[in-house]
Amino acid sequence: MNLFQYARTGLVSVLLIFSLSSQSSAAADVKPDHPERYVVVSGDTLWDIAGKFLQQPWLWPEVWHVNPQIGNPHLIYPGDILVLTYLDGKPILRLERGHPTIKLSPQVRVSANRNAIQAIPIDAIQQFLTESRIVSSSELEEAPYVLQVVEERVLAGANDRLYIRGVEGDAIDRYSVFRANEIYRDPDSGEELGQEALFVGDGKLERFGDPATLLLTRTRREAMMGDRLLPTGEDELLQDFVPHAPATAVEGAILSVIDGVSHIGQYQVVVIDLGADVNMEAGHVLAIDRSGKKVMDKVTSDPRDTVQLPDELAGYLMVFRVFDRLSYGLVMDATRAIRLQDVVRTP
Structure with a gap:
């Protein structure tokens, strides 16, 4: 079965491999109410699980211990147990699956496995892949x-x-x-x-x-x-990616929402004006700021007295497909209504 056939099944699973690269300098902050152990259930996604442990889910790779000696990939299945511990004062996450505990680094790969959890809700993006x-x-x-x-x-x-x-x-x-x-x-x-x-x-x-x-x-x-x-292209697919922030500061805007609705919510696909030209890549997580309006100060008597309201954080999106100057992104969290022309930026 080729990659095109895999993608059409909609079975994007979480593939965990040992990272050979050095860890980022970013520090992952755990949530105050994080569980010590979590049993994976059917329907979980990598984003969901990261959000149970971390304040910033895109820093998920930072909780995995680098072990270059082990290279065989492992999938996360319902029933697996994730255990949060500390090493040299830093949080690390371990996987227990009825055999010796291993420390992993997650990636996402198109896979024919029907039981492993997905990184993000594949049903929302399948046709766009x-x-x-x-x-x-x-x-x-x-x-x-x-x-x-x-x-x-x-x-x-x-x-x-x-x-x-x-x-x-x-x-x-x-x-x-x-x-x-x-x-x-x-x-x-x-x-x-x-x-x-x-x-x-x-x-x-x-x-x-x-x-x-x-x-x-x-x-x-x-x-x-x-x-x-x-x-017909068979190589234009999301293959491997780790949810992470761009390495440099980027800023753009939401140009369109698929389905043409005026207000944008969780798990909707949007088009942003950032692409390969600014080194966007699948897996990049961006913050969404609702653009502040310019309003009149009705308390003063001067009708020319207007105030520019600040932008407010409205949610996060994950880029899943990149073109030359544009990208598709999936809204992962929406804390308030998101609109066209809202700002997207490095979180």
């Missing part, structure tokens, strides 16, 4: 396109055939069909940062030429004239 894409508008404009449905209908579904123009050569026969959607722009300059390619379906070329013929093998929505084709 294997289907959604953000590309440049020029990339879509230059891509092969649907000329018409072979059966001369307006719309086409699974097992229908499409006439395609713009296919060059015969090296690629697997394509995904997309529809040009929202263009994301820099809030200040208006510069284009990328365009959402809305997933329509997958297909296989049955005949090359101009026009070529594509058989739709799977669809999420009906295909139509003008839809664009991009090669």
Whole structure:
């Protein structure tokens, strides 16, 4: 089974491996009411468990003892016991699973194992791992396109055939069909940062030429004239990551929320204007600040007396897929309503 098939099962599990790198200088503060021992239950995620022990869940790697002599990965399963102890005054977390206790460093990997816990709720992001894409508008404009449905209908579904123009050569026969959607722009300059390619379906070329013929093998929505084709990718998946803060200070904004709602809550997917250009990576945790409004001071008599209210912490998100200048993030915690244009920053 390849990575694409794994991701489509939605089975992203927590893989624990021994870290070979030096520990960060950040100190992990445990919660005053943290448990001494915790028994993992079905439905737990790594983020949930980290939040039971730590004030700042993204500092989870700091509670694991570095042991370069052991390299075999281990998964966390329901029924496992996590024990918090101290070494040289620093908290460490150990795993007990009915055999000698081992100290671990967690990562997340796409896995076919159905029992191990997930790092984050995979159901909330599954389609964004294997289907959604953000590309440049020029990339879509230059891509092969649907000329018409072979059966001369307006719309086409699974097992229908499409006439395609713009296919060059015969090296690629697997394509995904997309529809040009929202263009994301820099809030200040208006510069284009990328365009959402809305997933329509997958297909296989049955005949090359101009026009070529594509058989739709799977669809999420009906295909139509003008839809664009991009090669089906199997490497654009979240594989391994550890929840952690960016190494440098970054600041951006929420540009869009998937589903188009005006208020954003826990486990909703958002688009932020930070990408690979500022070294964002899957697993980065960012704080979300609700932007302070400018209000009039109604106590004074001067109508020109306005006050800029400060930004207020509204929650945290975890980046799970990175593009050139944009990223997808999953809101992990929301302590108050989150809105478009709210600030995201290094916590």
